[in-house]
């Protein structure tokens with residue numbers, strides 16, 4: 220196993236642009252044991268002041284991009300955040316970018332940035348499960364570790380990373396799997412990118428698929444994203460919601476299918492009708508892991524469907540929105556899903 224390596228001591232210290240968006244890492248409770256709290260109530264400056272150790276490893280340049288619970292993250296904030304990260308990465312003085320973010324939709328933002336940013340410099344998303352005012356808040360160590368990862372030369376060229384609970388995850392792989400526990404983040408298909416222990420890190424492998432500087436997607440000319448909905452399959456799924464999505468102008472649908480991306484006969488017929496009206500339909504899985512392959516239980520070739528491959532529904536939605544800015548051809552869309 221490779222030896223864990225601490226961030227090399229550099230003089231002057233590397234500069235890191237910290238883009239703050241809110242979340243529990245900046246959340247405040249009424250008392251340190253109360254269960255309710257307000258995500259994003261703290262400004263990032265409060266967090267930094269409470270953690271003087273950060274100044275030992277980097278010079279921080281702080282930008283408050285948003286102050287929200289990540290349940291309110293949307294395409295507009297993504298495009299703004301990506302533009303700010305892009306500007307930071309274009310500066311020769313900036314070694315890396317850290318984004319503080321709520322954990323609920325962190326995996327979606329991370330994957331979006333992984334597809335759209337064109338730099339090999341480290342970009343690290345970090346959050347917390349306990350508010351900043353809680354007993355044993357996890358945010359300070361997560362932030363310290365994120366900064367260590369963002370300044371380490373080994374982190375270059377690995378795509379966007381997520382740091383939490385002493386673990387490093389690839390943006391494409393990471394999933395929030397538990398409502399409250401500190402170990403909520405998992406990478407069920409391909410495993411961890413690496414570990415980070417009090418700022419010392421080691422990586423286990425290279426990121427899967429194309430990302431960042433190897434991605435064909437870019438921010439150039441991108442001002443909005445096509446409308447894509449996720450519909451959750453279940454026993455007894457009927458067709459009304461699929462039809463409603465098509466009638467209200469969806470460009471694409473992701474079905475969070477049962478098993479290997481399956482759905483009821485009624486839903487299948489509605490999805491086939493959607494394709495005939497030019498709507499892209501991606502079959503993903505609600506199971507939380509594994510692969511959705513083409514033409515196993517459902518004839519994708521005949522219906523014009525796209526198999527999500529390894530992407531969960533929320534990441535399939537991110538990729539489909541970007542892919543639809545390039546093509547509406549189901550065969551080309553399928554190639555994109557096999558590439559990213």
Ligand SMILES: NC(=O)CC[C@H](N)C(=O)O
Nearest residue numbers: 242243288289321322323
């Ligand atoms: N642990 C968290 O960060 C969740 C808080 C909030 N719902 C958010 O995603 O921002």
